[in-house]
Amino acid sequence: MPVLNYEFDTLKVRGGYNPKEHNNAVSVPIYATTSFEFRGTERAKKLIGFTEFGYVYSRVGNPTVGVLEQRIASLHDAAAAIAVGSGMAAITYALLNVAEKGGRILATSELYGGTVDGFKKVFPNYGIKIDIVNNSKDPEQFRKAIKADTKAIYVESISNPNAILVDIEAIANIAHENGIPLIVDNTLATPYLLNPIKYGADIVIYSATKALSGHGNVIAGLIVESGKFNFKSDKFPQFLETYHILRDSSGNPRSFVDVFPEFPFTARVRSNYLAYYGATLGAFDAYLVLLGIETLSERVKKQVSNAEKIVKYLETKKEVAWVKYPTAKESPYKKLKDKYLPKGAGSTFSFGIDGTLEQIDKFIDSLKIFSYQANIGDARSLIVNPPKTTHSELTPEEQKLAGIPPETIRLSLGLEDENDLIEDLEQAFRKVFL
């Protein structure tokens, strides 16, 4: 189906899928096959030489996964997308792809703990250094921190767990003035609440494990490419490098920008990372993500409403020391929220309990509805203590820098009735503090 000119809610159930190409199946079929018939040596030659595009082997491409890739690209009005086996694979592949010849990534300190830990453990071994901007509220800090070998800026549009926002448009402008792309992890916002490409982001990343799939039943990642950033630059020699596998009909080797001028970034992730590091998303898992996306707007709308109500409730509690969410009374992010997230700032936020660590543990153990576990963006409401779990890889200094003191509790609001959720929190407060 042609994807242009349709609204988000139409694209989320129909984008990137043409039933006529799939035996008229109404629901996207699950292609449980490792490989695809070449149908003759002539066609095999064309497929392998990229003069005809088609599926060969499911490690690098599969029709069910392909529909997910095209659907997510259509939801961003983007040139292309690639699905991978997890959000971490999406982050790691994207950052290696942009900086693999050595260089720097400039990032904020307010990021998912696994990302920060990867910055320490993985990237330095590949010659990639990570520079951190400590005051992400001031976009000029990014300009000051860019060095000659900085290859990209990396931010979370809504940070995990403190729901910190950044001025995407201002940071994108600074990145582009310096000839580098802006990479945005948009996991907490989802494309329903925010399309970062509209504000200049070049690459958008998702842990589709979270609200995109939305039911806590699949691990998946996505990389979306706007198609607007020019990778044909001396700063990115890896995109100019020619490969025998990309040869033209006369056998001359070509580069990724030659063969895939509209989406060299995701094409290169597929050929050089998905193919050899191999974190492939399975067809059934892609189907689960597609199924989740069909109800994305409806779910996120209700989850945002639940989050805003719970924030208001927590602000009335004397046992709560602080609440970090863009609609909270003290939030410094109200203006950014109005600009970038008019429909809401997601369903995940943090608050601090004014009590001992034992009381915080008892509070968590007293809850009856909220599930105590490490995920976010589920249809069920979730609770976790990040300093001891999701962000436990961070040293005490890094936790301090990331704004996650020991009393931090993270909530991810699901689809339950808001009064039941409030009563669950209330009874836990009663049990601990009365």
Ligand SMILES: Cc1ncc(COP(=O)(O)O)c(C=O)c1O
């Ligand atoms: C913002 C963000 N990005 C990336 C990830 C990693 O995603 P995954 O668990 O799918 O690898 C997470 C996981 O919590 C996350 O919260």
